[in-house]
Amino acid sequence: MDLRILSQSDLSAIMQIETALFGSEAWSEETMSSELITPHSYYIGVFDPSLVGYAGLRLAPADFAADVLTIGVAASKQGKGIGRRLMDALLLHAKRQGAEQVFLEVKESNASAISLYKSLGFEQIDLRKRYYQPSGENAVVMKLVIQQPIVLGIESSCDETGVGIVRGNRLLANALHSSMTEHAKYGGVVPEVAARAHLEALSPTLGQALLDAGIKIEQVDAIAVANGPGLAGALMVGIGAAKGLAVATNKPIYAVNHLVGHIGADVLEKGSVELPTIALLVSGGHTSLLLVRDLLDDVVLLGETIDDAAGEAFDKVARLLGLPYPGGPQIDKQAATGDPKAIKFPRGLMLPKDLAEHKYNFSFSGLKTAVARYVEKAELEGTEISKADVAASFREAVIDVLLTKAIWACEEYKIPRLLLGGGVVANARLRDEAQRRCDAAGIELRIPRFSLCTDNGAMIAALGAQLVMAGRKPSGLGFGAESTLSVTTIQTP
């Protein structure tokens, strides 16, 4: 007997059973057909070898809830445990999707069904008189509570020390400590400074997260930690801390990919990540374009920077203009009064000759050099330049390249969804222009709230929770820091 997801081609087989079982209360074929494709629906059937039973569930991710909408087993095949098998599959799906409660209605007179549901942990919460029409029968409303795993995640890949706690897809805490101010005088992140800061921030940030979540460490079901990519010395502090916690609590540990964590952050925003999606991650240390078909199993790097990360380019150009670190906000300030069309700076890797090998790669080095030459030339000639115009034009060039390539990816792969992540998302112009271009192209744009876009522990916890909910084996205790970890390695064994 096979269990698989139902599609339109199964419609007539479904309707045969539906009408036979439910008579005047059966759904129409149109209803059933549209149900199969409604977002967040999950319809499955048991085949032996033809369809003998089916069931459907709808998730309400934002409410962390799910409803069993229908379940039916052909009369001649009842009593063989098919109903239970269907329910088990529905509940597994609901659990994996982060549901904390599952609801269903059942006829008061359907003793065997009610008995099945009770054996699965459902309890009656309500009685709706004369719910079923035209029979006028009462409906028993039942609820199942699902305990989702509480996962604590640690993030220390760069200059933010993050400890986050989630319960399934629900955010419980997101404590963060940043050493950015210590780096300001060095003009950028200094790995040693960052790593020292992580060690000092560890205990207070951990304590803050537990306090914010209102839980004790004993209640945590698993520990997750970002083991790469990032600064090795910084990552090692988080790894040491996570392993200490894992041994202390005797709980499993999951070593996860920091970049994939950024995508996982979106789960905490809406209770689910809409997949597949294109993801553009832009920060000081990373500029990557990803194709995500499955958060845990199928993340592909479409392209990344071959020289400077976008955030880094902002820092360097800010420096050229005599502005302090960090460059992003400083460039923004200047650009506010500048003309983005004043100077046409080059867009890297956008020429036809580049597209064969570098269609989705980024290069900001040429842009940086062009800005440098522009500024130098003016200095040599003694002409005045408008910092505002330079900043605005530079920023425009960066955003142009980032968004053009991201939308190319959406179009080439026919995925009408774009997720933005990373600290550079703080740039309002990037967000506005992304919204404008996505609207024009019919692409759904997702930008999690800022505290989940920058490096944080909650996203690591969320990714860990996804792994736990999917029943994945935890990592061993022997993993190390991988500063150039590939996005295809979502979890290190």
Next chain:
Amino acid sequence: MKINIKSAEEMEQLGSKLAALLSPGDLVLLAGPLGAGKTTLTRGIGRGLSAEGTIQSPTFVLARTHRIKGGKLVHVDAYRLSSAVELDDLDIDFENSIVIVEWARDFLAGYSENYLTLEIDRSSDDESRVVTVQPVGSRWKEVSLASLN
């Protein structure tokens, strides 16, 4: 020796040829202005060594480590440093690593007795460059650099 480079592809190829001469414990210093092609050259070195991970500018992180056969390739950027780089602070396993340092023009004299310097001269506005290779120390005494041309 001086090598004439006509394009970014040739710069990368030079890096790949250089990779064949390098082994763990070696130190290579790259000098040249912004946009000269230091990272491009390093990318070629990485390719020649089949290094794991993409070669990217290490300005933000100061050093990027890539696994290679028999050890590591460590790509350092001293752009944000203005005094003698204390490479030990980056906890580099020198014995087992090939270390490439960008923007090393002013310092590192006296740090190691053996190294190669490559100075990239960007005098024109197009892609052509002149790369001057200078070996220093007994490690490079018997080594022929002819293959780089």
Next chain:
Amino acid sequence: MLLSIDTSHGTSAAVFADECLSFVAIDDLFTHAESIGLAIEQALQQADVSVEQLTAVAVGRGPAPYTGLRVGMAAATSLSKARSLPLYGVITLDAIANSISDKDLLVVTDAKRKELFAATYKAGNRLLGPMLITAEELTNYPGFELIQQPCNAKLIGQYVKKALQLGVDLSDLSALYLRSPDVTPSPGKKVSG
């Protein structure tokens, strides 16, 4: 039951009742992050002690090369916090001196860059240091027996036992780097040159 951890040299962990029950050491100088969890777990297993039976944690806080040192300190911090156990910070040179004798000692460990971390001891008490000295400066301490050997979790644990008896304050948990990152803040850099 005391769990002691040290990553000032390799990675090591040890469990103590009154005596040392187990000692696990991984001598590789570049695998602290990989080894720390396993070292602690194995030390507990070999001692047949569960983590719930621990009553205190001790950790070497240097002086030592930065990166490795932090791994052990991070693990010790999180473990002791999770179990609500007291955490004792130990200066590695003190632990080494304690294991040798009460004679006049000059204890040194490798600080890389041709320098040494050093401290002098008389009758078990530290006189000078911890400090950074060069190899040439070793001769500045006549009359002190030179001890050069690395620290480990067993020495840390033995030292803690003694120190607690003597009422030594082990509450300082700051990492001893003895050096700042040598990144001098740079002035604006000229673009070409």
